[in-house]
Each structure stands twice: as structure tokens, then as C-alpha cells.
Amino acid sequence: MRASKIPMLIAGLxxxxxxxFAQPSQPQYSADGLYNLANxxxxxxxxxxxxxxxxxxxxxxxxxxxxxxxxxxxxxSAHVSMxxxxxxxxxxxxxxxxxxxxxxxxxxxxxxxxxxxxxxxxRFLWIPGGAILLGIALIALTASNALLLWPRMHEAVILIHQxxxxxxxxxxxxxxxxxxxxxxxxxxxxxxxxxxIRTGGGLSGWVARANLGAVVPPVGxxx
Amino acid sequence: xHWIKVIIANLYLLAPAAYAMAQTLDDLAYETVEPSRIKLxxxxxxxxxxxxxxxxxxxxxxxxxxxxxxxxxQGFDFINGSTLPxxxxxxxxxxxFAGVFTIPGxxxxxxxxxxxxxxxxxxxxxxxxxxxxxxxxLPTASLPKGVQLQAGGAAFVHLAIPGRPIYVGxxxxxxxxxxxxxxxxxxxxxxxxxxxSDFTFNNLSKQPERREETIEGGAFxxxxxxSALAAVKPGEFELxxxxxxxxxxxxxxxxxxxxxxxxxxxxxxxxxSGIAPRDMTIESSPTRLKVLPLPTxxxxxxxxxxxxxxxxxxxxxxxGVAAGEPLTLRLHIIGAGNFDRVDSTMFGHLDHWKTYPxxxxxxxxxxxxxxxxxxxxxSLIAAQPGDQSIPGLEFxxxxxxxxxxxxxxxxxxKVAVAASLASGLSLNGASATVAAQGLLPDHRxxxxxxxxxxxxxxxPPFLIIPTSLALLLAGSWFAVRPRAAHATxxxxxxxxxxxxxxxxxxxxxxxxxAARKALLQTFAARWQIATDQITVADLKARLxxxxxxxxxxxxxxxxxxxxxxxxxxTDFQRWLSLIRGQLAGERE
Numbered sequence: 001m002r003a004s005k006i007p008m009l010i011a012g013l014x015x016x017x018x019x020x021f022a023q024p025s026q027p028q029y030s031a032d033g034l035y036n037l038a039n040x041x042x043x044x045x046x047x048x049x050x051x052x053x054x055x056x057x058x059x060x061x062x063x064x065x066x067x068x069x070x071x072x073x074x075x076x077s078a079h080v081s082m083x084x085x086x087x088x089x090x091x092x093x094x095x096x097x098x099x100x101x102x103x104x105x106x107x108x109x110x111x112x113x114x115x116x117x118x119x120x121x122x123r124f125l126w127i128p129g130g131a132i133l134l135g136i137a138l139i140a141l142t143a144s145n146a147l148l149l150w151p152r153m154h155e156a157v158i159l160i161h162q163x164x165x166x167x168x169x170x171x172x173x174x175x176x177x178x179x180x181x182x183x184x185x186x187x188x189x190x191x192x193x194x195x196x197i198r199t200g201g202g203l204s205g206w207v208a209r210a211n212l213g214a215v216v217p218p219v220g221x222x223x
Numbered sequence: 224x225h226w227i228k229v230i231i232a233n234l235y236l237l238a239p240a241a242y243a244m245a246q247t248l249d250d251l252a253y254e255t256v257e258p259s260r261i262k263l264x265x266x267x268x269x270x271x272x273x274x275x276x277x278x279x280x281x282x283x284x285x286x287x288x289x290x291x292x293x294x295x296x297q298g299f300d301f302i303n304g305s306t307l308p309x310x311x312x313x314x315x316x317x318x319x320f321a322g323v324f325t326i327p328g329x330x331x332x333x334x335x336x337x338x339x340x341x342x343x344x345x346x347x348x349x350x351x352x353x354x355x356x357x358x359x360x361l362p363t364a365s366l367p368k369g370v371q372l373q374a375g376g377a378a379f380v381h382l383a384i385p386g387r388p389i390y391v392g393x394x395x396x397x398x399x400x401x402x403x404x405x406x407x408x409x410x411x412x413x414x415x416x417x418x419x420s421d422f423t424f425n426n427l428s429k430q431p432e433r434r435e436e437t438i439e440g441g442a443f444x445x446x447x448x449x450s451a452l453a454a455v456k457p458g459e460f461e462l463x464x465x466x467x468x469x470x471x472x473x474x475x476x477x478x479x480x481x482x483x484x485x486x487x488x489x490x491x492x493x494x495x496s497g498i499a500p501r502d503m504t505i506e507s508s509p510t511r512l513k514v515l516p517l518p519t520x521x522x523x524x525x526x527x528x529x530x531x532x533x534x535x536x537x538x539x540x541x542x543g544v545a546a547g548e549p550l551t552l553r554l555h556i557i558g559a560g561n562f563d564r565v566d567s568t569m570f571g572h573l574d575h576w577k578t579y580p581x582x583x584x585x586x587x588x589x590x591x592x593x594x595x596x597x598x599x600x601x602s603l604i605a606a607q608p609g610d611q612s613i614p615g616l617e618f619x620x621x622x623x624x625x626x627x628x629x630x631x632x633x634x635x636x637k638v639a640v641a642a643s644l645a646s647g648l649s650l651n652g653a654s655a656t657v658a659a660q661g662l663l664p665d666h667r668x669x670x671x672x673x674x675x676x677x678x679x680x681x682x683p684p685f686l687i688i689p690t691s692l693a694l695l696l697a698g699s700w701f702a703v704r705p706r707a708a709h710a711t712x713x714x715x716x717x718x719x720x721x722x723x724x725x726x727x728x729x730x731x732x733x734x735x736x737a738a739r740k741a742l743l744q745t746f747a748a749r750w751q752i753a754t755d756q757i758t759v760a761d762l763k764a765r766l767x768x769x770x771x772x773x774x775x776x777x778x779x780x781x782x783x784x785x786x787x788x789x790x791x792x793t794d795f796q797r798w799l800s801l802i803r804g805q806l807a808g809e810r811e
Contacts, residue, residue, distance in 0.1 A: 028672035036665040043662070045547060059676055066663045073661045077545070097678030101685060108689050112696025120703050146680050153681065216676045 031061035039070065047078035047182040048159035052213040055157060055184075059149075059215065062093045078182040083200065092144040100145040107138025151186065156197065156212040158183045163212070165205025169194035176205040187214065251275055252330035256316070258360070260339040263321050267338055268293070268440075271312040271329050272300055280312055280329045288324055288338070291315045294440045296376060298407070299471070313440040364436040367400070372439075373505040374470045377407040380415065380507045382464040384452075388513040390623050393530040394453045394561035396593050399427070399464045399507075405435075405442040408470050409500055415448060415466035418506075421514075422462070425451040428590035451593040453561055454514035465506040472501055517621055521628050527567075529620035531560015537616055537633035539603075545641040546608045554599040554616050554633065562587075562597050567618060569601040575611060577604040605640040612637050715741070715806035722802060726795035734795060735780035738802050742773060745806055772801055 038053030054071035061067060075082045095103065110131045117128035161181040166173035169191040179185065179199070185207075189196035194206040252273035261267050269290070271280060282290040293313040300309040318324070318340040327335045366372070367381045383398040399415045417424050431446040454460070517530070536555045544550045556565055562585055569581035579602040587595035605611055613636045622629050642661050679685040718741040725734035743754040750757070750765065762770035776798060 028674060029676055030672035032666040033672065039662065039665050056676055059678070060673065066666065070663050077661075097680065098673070101679035104680060105689050105692060108692055109696070112693065112700070116696060116699050116703055119700065142680060146678065149678055149681075153677070 031057045035067050042074050047074050050074045051182040052157040055215045080182045100142045103138045104142030107135040110135030153216050154187045155215040156187050158212050160211045165207050169206040252333045254333045254336050256336045256338050263342050267316045269314040269316050273310045287319045289317045361435050361437045375472045377404045377470045380466045380505050382507045388515050390515050391454050393623050394451045394593050397450050397452050399448045401446045401466045402443045410469045412467040415464050417464050419462040421460045422452045425591045449591050451591045457514045457516040459513050461509040463507050463509045465504050467504045469500050469502050523619040526619050528564035533558035535618045535631040543639045546605050549602045549604050552601045557596045559594040565597050567599050575606045608640045608642045611640050732783040735783045739777050739780040
């Protein structure tokens with residue numbers, strides 16, 4: 001009875017996932033396209049939009065040296081500091097998030113198959129044991145990759161020069177501090193047309209939604 | 224007729240009184256000395272104000288005092304709120320030694336006045352309690368040359384312009400002085416104006432300079448306005464200035480004033496005096512000004528008409544820019560002259576730079592805009608990185624002091640242009656082909672595109688895949704049961720190895736005993752009963768023909784155990800095969 005329900009459940013989930021993937025999607029992103037777009041913005045003297053596009057390109061191709069070099073160059077030109085990545089982060093993020101996701105799936109499969117194989121195998125039990133270890137390593141890689149990328153899901157780039165960060169989400173509110181164009185901030189909340197941001201230095205303020213661009217745009221809305 | 228008679232009768236009655244008052248006024252006079260206390264070496268002014276017909280005054284003779292008449296003037300004085308015509312005599316008194324002097328009245332009705340002359344800075348015993356310094360006496364000045372008092376001596380206007388010839392277009396400062404006698408001019412009804420159709424005038428200074436002076440024995444308030452003028456054509460022209468005023472003066476003729484002075488009764492006199500405020504415009508005497516044409520010889524082509532004395536300088540800000548970023552070039556022209564004709568187009572075209580039209584601003588440093596600084600600003604955008612040089616700017620003007628055209632040139636300015644972010648920025652309508660240093664070029668081959676930037680593992684649809692896989696594998700793990708033989712494989716292998724060893728050693732007792740034990744444990748686990756409850760009937764019923772072999776094996780094991788019978792030792796292999804089959808789960 002139980003064995004007969006599992007395939008039906010899996011089939012239903014696969015059908016839902018297939019429908020979800022099959023939805024017509026809207027803007028198409030590619031690392032090269034975003035990189036070229038960022039170069040165009042940089043040439044046009046718009047460092048904010050350039051950094052935003054470089055950041056998005058780096059999401060898709062974190063190990064692309066051109067993207068990282070131009071991102072660093074534009075940030076330096078805009079006098080915006082850039083936090084260097086440590087060795088572990090560079091190692092973990094050597095794989096693109098897409099590759100890491102599929103490697104995680106592979107690791108999960110290896111662990112599962114290894115466990116089942118160890119249950120039924122009579123000889124060569126080191127083979128499923130090795131598969132389990134490899135699978136665990138791949139899952140750990142994927143988890144680390146996701147853990148490091150998680151903060152960037154809430155990152156945004158200031159697009160306008162001398163953007164005021166206000167003390168409250170109102171256009172006439174007092175200015176708490178001023179942000180540079182191309183500066184990266186963390187989105188901590190939102191209220192109507194304002195977003196609560198936090199800078200690398202720990203300052204918080206409300207910035208008009210139009211003055212910044214989220215590195216990962218919200219689903220269904222491109223900024 | 225009746226009323227005429229009444230009036231004539233009244234006049235007859237009043238005539239004696241009027242005559243009496245006129246006689247009284249003939250004798251009315253008073254004197255003042257200002258100041259009444261002076262230091263040795265200073266002078267005081269003795270003023271005699273007479274309301275009668277005094278023809279002359281005889282100066283007194285007092286040892287130690289020298290009297291010197293300064294002037295005589297006609298005017299009005301206020302007595303008990305009434306304005307009366309009066310004659311003012313001013314006499315300067317210069318002491319020769321210190322002391323207290325009494326000056327007798329110079330008219331029959333005036334009283335003596337006192338004058339104290341001290342040697343030095345002796346304290347004034349009458350003002351010892353006062354810390355306030357005595358007001359300084361008004362400075363004494365004389366009327367400018369060629370200027371006459373107007374409006375009955377109440378005011379004058381004077382136009383001061385350069386005495387030298389000027390050039391066409393040259394801006395020269397002018398000064399208009401308006402002198403107002405205190406108490407007689409009640410108001411100035413507007414700004415003075417310059418008269419001359421062949422000149423252009425700058426606006427007058429908004430607030431006149433004000434000072435007080437004693438001119439011809441009377442206190443005057445002097446108002447001075449400044450302006451600048453420029454001639455529009457050569458020649459000799461006349462210039463004058465005029466000022467609108469309100470002056471208190473008598474509208475009567477001299478004869479009428481004499482009649483009025485005979486009215487004895489002050490009320491009647493004031494009624495008949497004809498004194499009233501009167502609006503009038505006073506004008507300065509015309510001044511001739513020679514205007515020379517600008518020399519045509521040596522006139523530069525780019526001469527814009529600027530005449531004056533100027534100095535030029537230039538700067539840029541910021542000092543360093545990136546290619547594609549704007550900088551501001553400024554040309555500063557400082558000096559004096561006609562700044563409205565000071566012009567510069569800066570750079571119309573400049574290699575390697577994009578130029579924009581210049582704009583100017585003027586900051587005057589005087590009240591009329593004849594002196595100041597004019598700044599021209601032009602935005603430039605560097606087209607390419609590297610060390611660039613902005614050529615010097617030239618400004619040409621005519622200097623009236625040196626009487627020749629002069630060229631002022633600024634030095635070239637070096638600008639370090641850094642590599643730009645905008646390597647492909649279009650400049651001057653053409654595409655710049657120089658790639659900016661530091662910005663790596665575009666990628667040619669486009670990779671696969673995705674519909675969402677969020678990584679796969681953060682997307683719910685993707686998470687279905689590992690979830691499904693995990694469920695599938697978990698189900699498989701639970702579904703796959705380990706085989707019974709497999710579960711006991713290790714123990715079975717151990718037993719088989721033990722049996723093999725016993726068989727090789729020919730130890731049938733150990734062999735069969737171990738075989739029986741292993742088989743009983745296997746059957747007990749398989750049939751879920753205790754080993755001591757397994758009977759021969761169970762063996763036959765569950766194992767069939769194999770059960771008979773197993774039963775025989777158990778019998779041999781008993782024999783071997785109790786009789787030490789070694790029979791059947793040659794059948795070890797057959798028994799091993801049977802045991803291996805049963806341990807491996809061979810079913811009945």
C-alpha cells in the first residue's frame with residue numbers, strides 16, 4: 001500500500017514542478033548579456049546601473065574574471081569601497097549557483113543510492129560508502145554556496161548620486177545621511193515607496209524605492 | 224460799500240500798531256558765539272542776526288581779540304514759531320591770549336556775549352561731569368570752482384567729470400554733488416539726472432554719500448552721487464546735472480518784502496511774508512567734454528570695443544578629470560572700464576575637447592559698475608585620456624592711459640585627463656574609438672540565459688526535484704528489505720568456515736555438532752519458534768525430503784556426540800552442501 005502511494009506522490013510533484021518551470025518567463029538574463037549591459041552603463045557614466053548589472057552578472061557567473069575586474073574598476077572609479085571575499089568564499093563560490101544546485105541534487109542522489117545499496121549489497125560495500133561520502137560533500141558545497149549567497153538576495157545598489165537616506169519613510173522626512181551612487185546596501189524592510197536599508201557601516205535609513213535597484217529583482221517585477 | 228468802509232476803518236485802527244511793531248523790529252537783533260569756549264589758536268564765530276534795517280555793523284575793539292568779518296547773507300529765522308526775514312552777519316574771532324572776554328552787543332538791541340579762551344587741554348569746568356566729547360565743528364569748505372548758489376542761496380549742484388579728453392566707448396566715473404543749506408531745503412524730490420544726449424550713463428549709486436560742511440558761513444548738507452558715462456561718438460559736448468528740490472523761500476519781490484518788514488505786528492508780518500515751500504529744479508553749470516575717436520590704426524580684428532585698463536587670468540576646475548567628464552574653464556577679466564563691452568567667446572572649437580557656449584557674470588567692486596571683475600565660464604569635455612593642454616585665451620582692449628590697443632593673454636593650462644568609464648562616448652558627433660583603460664571589453668559569445676536571477680536552490684519549483692528524489696530514495700530504502708540469508712550471511716559464513724575446518728580436520732563430532740546448532744538457529748529464526756520446540760515432524764512438514772536429510776544429520780550428530788562414531792566422515796562435502804543451502808535460505 002505504501003509503496004504504491006509513493007510513485008503517485010512523486011508523479012504529482014513532478015507534474016507541478018514541470019508546470020512551474022513551463023511558465024512563460026519574462027526577462028531573460030545571461031551573464032554575458034548583463035556584463036555587456038553593465039559595460040554600456042559604465043561607458044555612459046552611470047556607475048550605479050553598471051554596478052547593479054555587474055552584480056547580477058556575477059550571480060550567474062561568479063568565477064568570471066572580467067565581471068569581477070570591471071566591477072572592481074567601476075566601484076573604484078565611483079569611490080565606493082568593496083569588501084574583499086575571503087578564500088573560503090572564493091572556493092565555495094567557484095561554482096555557479098546553478099551548478100551548485102545540480103551538484104546538490106547529485107549529492108542527494110548519491111547519498112540515497114549509497115544507503116540503499118549498502119542495504120542490499122553483499123560485497124564491495126565500500127563503493128556505496130564512498131558514494132555516500134561524496135554525496136555529503138556535494139550537499140555541503142551546495143549548502144555553503146547558498147549560505148554565502150543568501151545575503152545577496154537582500155542586497156541593493158544605489159542608482160542615484162547623493163541619494164538621501166531619511167529617518168522615516170516620507171518624502172519630507174529629515175535626511176539621516178547621504179549615500180553614494182553605486183554603493184551597496186542591505187534591504188532590511190520596506191514601506192510603500194520606501195525601503196529600509198542598512199549600510200556596511202551599520203547605518204540605517206529609508207531610501208526611495210526608485211533610487212536603488214535590488215541585485216535580485218523581485219519575481220514578476222524588474223527594476 | 225458798507226464792508227469796504229469797515230475794512231478801511233480797521234486798517235486805520237491797526238496802522239499805529241503795525242508802525243509800532245516795525246519800529247520794534249528795526250531794533251530787534253541778537254548775537255551768538257560758537258563755540259563759547261575755545262583753545263588758544265582756535266577761532267570762534269560771532270553771528271549777528273538782525274531783523275531790522277541795519278546797513279552795517281561796526282566791529283568792536285577788544286584787546287586780545289581780532290575780529291574779521293566773514294560774510295553777510297539774507298535768509299530767514301524762526302522766532303517763536305514764526306519765520307521772519309533776517310540778515311546774518313558772520314564774524315570770525317581769533318584770540319591772542321587766554322582769558323575770559325565779553326563782547327558787547329554790536330546792535331543797539333543785542334546783548335553782550337562771553338567768550339572763554341583757554342591755553343591747552345584744560346578741563347572745562349562747566350562740563351566736568353560729562354564724559355561725552357564736544358561735537359566737532361563742521362569742516363569749512365568753499366564752493367567748487369564755477370559753482371553758484373541757487374534757489375536764493377539754498378542749494379547748489381555740481382557735476383565733476385574728468386578734465387582730460389575721453390575716448391568713444393570709454394567709461395569714466397562722474398560725480399554729482401548737491402549742496403543743501405540746512406533749514407531751507409526741505410526735501411530732495413528724486414535722484415539728480417545728467418543731461419547730455421551723446422552719452423550713455425550707468426545708473427546712479429543708490430545711496431548718496433552724505434556729509435556736512437560749512438560753506439560760505441552756512442551749514443550745508445552735501446549729497447554725492449556717483450555714476451559712469453560713456454560717449455557714443457567723437458566731438459565736443461556739454462554736460463550738466465540737475466536736481467529736483469523743495470525749498471522754503473519767499474515768493475515776494477524785494478519791494479513786497481520791504482513792505483512786509485514794516486509790518487510791526489509779527490502775526491501780520493508772517494501772514495504777509497509770502498514764505499512757502501516751493502518745488503524747483505536746480506541745474507549745474509554746463510561742463511565741456513572732449514570725446515576722441517578710437518584710433519583705427521593697429522586695431523585688432525577681435526577687438527570687441529572694450530576700453531579701459533584690464534588684467535586677465537584663467538583657471539580650470541577640477542584640475543583633473545576623467546575623459547567624458549566636464550570641467551569648467553574660467554577667464555577672469557579684472558580692472559576698470561566699460562565692462563558691458565568686455566566680451567569673449569572663449570573657444571569655439573578645440574581639438575580633443577568638446578566645447579560648449581560660454582556664459583559670463585560681472586561682479587562690480589564700486590557703486591556704479593565701472594570697476595570690477597567679469598568672469599567667463601565655458602564647459603569643456605575631454606575626448607581622450609592623457610595629458611592635455613588647454614591653450615591660453617586672448618583678450619584685446621584699448622587702454623586710454625597708454626592710448627593704444629593691448630593684448631592680454633593667459634598661459635596655457637595643462638590638464639591630466641584620466642581614463643574614462645565612458646570609453647565609447649560619442650564626442651563632437653563622432654564615435655570615440657579609443658577604449659578606456661581599465662574597463663575590459665564586452666563579451667562576444669552569449670551564454671545560455673535564465674528567466675530568473677534567483678539561484679535554483681532558492682526557487683520552490685526547483686526544490687521539488689531534490690524533495691522528490693529524497694522521497695523516492697527514502698521510499699526505496701524502506702521498501703528494500705535486507706534478505707534473510709544476507710542478514711545472517713556473516714554468521715553463516717563464520718559457521719561454514721568452522722564446518723569446513725572441522726571437515727578438513729576429520730573431526731566429525733565438532734562438524735555435526737556445529738552443523739546441528741547452526742541449522743537449529745536458522746530454522747528457529749525462520750519459523751519464529753524456539754530451538755527446543757523444533758520437532759522431527761516440523762522438519763518433515765516444512766522441509767519435505769530435505770527434512771529427512773536434516774533429520775539424518777541431527778541423528779549422526781547425536782551418534783558422534785555420544786558414541787564418538789566417525790562414520791560418514793567421507794560425506795562432509797555433501798553435508799556442507801546441504802548446510803550451506805539451508806543457511807542461505809533455501810526454502811522447502
